[in-house]
Amino acid sequence: MNNIIGLVNGGGVYLADDQWTFVDDEVWVTKSRPMILPLDQWQKLDESGTGVRSIHGVWLGPDDDPAVLGPISGELPIIALQFPSFRDGRAYSQANLLRTRYGFKGDLRAIGDVLRDQLALMRHCGFTSFAIRADKCVSDALKGFDGYDMIYARSATTPEPLYRRYNRGHQLATPTEEER
Amino acid sequence: MYNYDSYDRALVQARVHQFRDQVSRRVNGELSEEEFLPLRLQNGVYLQRHAYMLRVAIPYGTLSSDQLRTLALIADEYDRGYGHFSTRQNIQFNWIELEQVPDILQRLADNDMHAIQTSGNCVRNITTEAFAGVAEDELIDPRPLAEIMRQWSTVNPEFLFLPRKFKIAISSSESDRAAVRSHDIGLYLYSGDSGEMFLRVMVGGGLGRTPILNEIVREALPWQHLLTYVEAILRVYNRHGRRDNKYKARIKILVRALGVEAFAEEVEREWEQIRDGAAELTKEEYFRVARDFSAPDYEKVDAVDMDFGAWLARDSGFAIWVQNNTQAHKVKGYVSVVLSTKPGASAPPGDVTGDQMRSVAELADHYGFGEIRVAHEQNLVLPDIRKTDLYSLWRKLQELNLATPNIGLLTDVIACPGGDYCSLANTRSLPVARDIQQRFDDLDFLHDLGALSLNISGCMNACGHHHIGNIGILGVSKNGEEFFQITIGGAQGEDSSLGKVIGPAFKVEEVPDAIDRLLSTYLRYRELDEPFVETVRRLGIGPFKDEVYRKLQNHKELAQ
Ligand code: SF4
Numbered sequence: 001m002n003n004i005i006g007l008v009n010g011g012g013v014y015l016a017d018d019q020w021t022f023v024d025d026e027v028w029v030t031k032s033r034p035m036i037l038p039l040d041q042w043q044k045l046d047e048s049g050t051g052v053r054s055i056h057g058v059w060l061g062p063d064d065d066p067a068v069l070g071p072i073s074g075e076l077p078i079i080a081l082q083f084p085s086f087r088d089g090r091a092y093s094q095a096n097l098l099r100t101r102y103g104f105k106g107d108l109r110a111i112g113d114v115l116r117d118q119l120a121l122m123r124h125c126g127f128t129s130f131a132i133r134a135d136k137c138v139s140d141a142l143k144g145f146d147g148y149d150m151i152y153a154r155s156a157t158t159p160e161p162l163y164r165r166y167n168r169g170h171q172l173a174t175p176t177e178e179e180r
Numbered sequence: 181m182y183n184y185d186s187y188d189r190a191l192v193q194a195r196v197h198q199f200r201d202q203v204s205r206r207v208n209g210e211l212s213e214e215e216f217l218p219l220r221l222q223n224g225v226y227l228q229r230h231a232y233m234l235r236v237a238i239p240y241g242t243l244s245s246d247q248l249r250t251l252a253l254i255a256d257e258y259d260r261g262y263g264h265f266s267t268r269q270n271i272q273f274n275w276i277e278l279e280q281v282p283d284i285l286q287r288l289a290d291n292d293m294h295a296i297q298t299s300g301n302c303v304r305n306i307t308t309e310a311f312a313g314v315a316e317d318e319l320i321d322p323r324p325l326a327e328i329m330r331q332w333s334t335v336n337p338e339f340l341f342l343p344r345k346f347k348i349a350i351s352s353s354e355s356d357r358a359a360v361r362s363h364d365i366g367l368y369l370y371s372g373d374s375g376e377m378f379l380r381v382m383v384g385g386g387l388g389r390t391p392i393l394n395e396i397v398r399e400a401l402p403w404q405h406l407l408t409y410v411e412a413i414l415r416v417y418n419r420h421g422r423r424d425n426k427y428k429a430r431i432k433i434l435v436r437a438l439g440v441e442a443f444a445e446e447v448e449r450e451w452e453q454i455r456d457g458a459a460e461l462t463k464e465e466y467f468r469v470a471r472d473f474s475a476p477d478y479e480k481v482d483a484v485d486m487d488f489g490a491w492l493a494r495d496s497g498f499a500i501w502v503q504n505n506t507q508a509h510k511v512k513g514y515v516s517v518v519l520s521t522k523p524g525a526s527a528p529p530g531d532v533t534g535d536q537m538r539s540v541a542e543l544a545d546h547y548g549f550g551e552i553r554v555a556h557e558q559n560l561v562l563p564d565i566r567k568t569d570l571y572s573l574w575r576k577l578q579e580l581n582l583a584t585p586n587i588g589l590l591t592d593v594i595a596c597p598g599g600d601y602c603s604l605a606n607t608r609s610l611p612v613a614r615d616i617q618q619r620f621d622d623l624d625f626l627h628d629l630g631a632l633s634l635n636i637s638g639c640m641n642a643c644g645h646h647h648i649g650n651i652g653i654l655g656v657s658k659n660g661e662e663f664f665q666i667t668i669g670g671a672q673g674e675d676s677s678l679g680k681v682i683g684p685a686f687k688v689e690e691v692p693d694a695i696d697r698l699l700s701t702y703l704r705y706r707e708l709d710e711p712f713v714e715t716v717r718r719l720g721i722g723p724f725k726d727e728v729y730r731k732l733q734n735h736k737e738l739a740q
Binding site: 096101151 | 185187190191194197198202210215218219301331332333334335336337338339340341342407411415418419423453458459462464465468
């Protein structure tokens with residue numbers, strides 16, 4: 001069973017029929033099976049006549065520079081970024097750059113050690129789907145999107161810092177529902 | 181001081197709620213310890229040798245009297261009646277039950293406090309000097325920008341899983357009292373020719389096992405760019421800092437590996453991409469925050485107070501205390517008073533009881549404007565005291581055992597909690613502190629020695645900042661036995677330097693003797709009022725080393 005969560009209107013939903021296959025070695029790419037490929041394989045696609053690029057996505061390792069996807073970000077339906085450990089925060093910066101600097105508008109997926117307590121942070125940095133670690137329960141992980149989620153700084157999903165979003169310093173009774 | 185608005189309040193309240201849930205998931209086994217660890221660290225909870233420790237943030241060392249009362253209550257209700265003020269201007273409670281942490285955090289949140297990011301591989305409490313806003317030699321009040329950075333770095337989603345912890349300090353006085361040079365980012369705030377606020381940005385400092393002072397990466401950065409510049413530094417670090425080796429993961433290692441020029445170029449390149457965006461600071465936001473730090477209603481008082489002068493002449497104990505434990509104030513007729521948490525052998529440095537905290541809160545309300553500061557030397561400060569009140573304040577502080585006139589002297593020891601609490605410790609640092617305080621308890625002798633900082637760390641992690649003590653003591657363990665290595669010549673402030681090791685380490689009982697010999701060497705060679713560290717700089721460590729080990733040799737021979 002896959003363990004994929006997607007975002008609908010900013011909230012998490014279980015994607016039971018997620019179509020993507022993750023590939024990290026040489027495989028026979030067919031048109032009917034959308035895959036998330038290493039960049040070099042994806043680049044070879046059209047040349048080798050094995051498949052059409054535009055239906056396949058790419059993944060990056062935490063050391064990779066997201067700038068390499070800048071020129072092709074418009075062609076990619078999905079990019080996956082790896083969390084080798086949930087304590088390794090490099091993919092947060094990669095995600096942020098893909099969204100704010102390299103113009104990526106497709107699905108940005110977190111893969112690897114992806115856990116409930118980091119999901120809201122990932123969402124802020126521009127991730128839109130989440131491959132929850134296989135041994136974890138998806139319905140539990142979905143709770144990671146609930147609850148209060150205010151940040152002071154800006155993020156990929158909240159392009160302005162709090163002081164530009166609100167007229168601060170007023171003693172509102174409680175934040176409105178939207179801010180929660 | 182800064183007043184929380186509804187957003188600030190909502191955030192700390194929500195955080196308590198979230199952590200309560202995480203604790204209960206840990207307790208019922210849904211979260212493994214490995215998964216829970218970074219979550220509890222980012223809420224200030226450490227597992228120490230015998231119990232959990234909770235570290236509460238005191239942003240840039242500023243507390244209201246009510247907040248101090250809350251800390252007193254936590255000390256009494258959830259701990260053993262005291263708290264420990266740390267060298268990062270925070271307070272630590274050493275005997276905490278994990279299950280009670282959410283309740284404690286709730287008490288904090290209800291009083292506009294928190295423990296967020298006081299630990300873990302994230303941006304930690306922003307620090308500045310204890311006299312910010314009141315010091316006579318201050319150029320610009322650094323607190324508004326410190327608060328703005330506190331907010332910006334709190335739960336900043338991109339930077340919560342950095343390669344390693346990240347410490348930022350800001351200072352704006354002629355004699356940097358915030359030790360900015362030993363921070364990951366040190367900021368020095370000053371004004372340009374036409375009065376605009378500029379920052380000097382220094383990166384890559386840190387103590388620990390590879391002690392190093394930070395280096396300038398940017399001069400004259402206009403203040404509006406503070407957050408974007410820090411963001412650029414953090415992004416470069418988050419992406420390129422080492423993650424394979426905990427001891428090589430601080431930004432100082434990255435700066436050194438790239439070289440400061442290349443590092444600065446990388447930062448500038450990143451910054452060029454983001455500098456003029458929405459994250460630029462606005463004047464409105466600066467003034468909104470700065471308003472909360474505007475001066476309280478000082479009375480117009482004469483610079484010279486007759487009564488005060490009379491007491492100085494009449495009571496030499498008072499005069500010595502005033503000389504040592506007060507600091508010049510911006511406003512005439514006022515001073516800042518330092519409360520020594522180091523009475524000597526009777527209490528470990530930085531430990532303050534709940535009763536003492538409540539009494540200090542009373543004094544802050546009665547004599548000051550209800551504000552207390554925490555100095556990174558682990559002492560407390562009443563920032564705004566009229567000279568005319570000093571005598572009666574002094575009498576009350578004596579009753580509280582907080583008037584030891586040793587600020588800046590040898591017995592104003594800075595020590596980490598060491599092996600009595602800390603599970604990383606190799607050695608127990610507190611008994612060493614106690615032995616030294618006991619051995620040198622003669623106040624006349626201490627005053628004759630003059631300014632002298634002594635810092636003790638229980639292991640290489642250097643929480644006691646031993647590298648920047650004029651005398652530094654580092655606990656090391658050899659074959660399971662405790663030894664203490666001594667360095668001399670370290671200094672903080674404008675003239676920062678790292679101490680040099682004088683030679684082989686000592687057994688715990690040999691340390692006071694070794695210190696004694698260092699001091700007598702100093703007294704023999706000092707010129708006029710030259711402070712200890714200057715003598716070391718002038719002569720090098722040679723004469724000190726010779727004296728310490730020559731005598732030790734004699735002792736050993738005699739004993740045979
Ligand atoms: S220096 Fe070492 S022993 Fe002391 S508090 Fe830090 S980690 Fe613990």
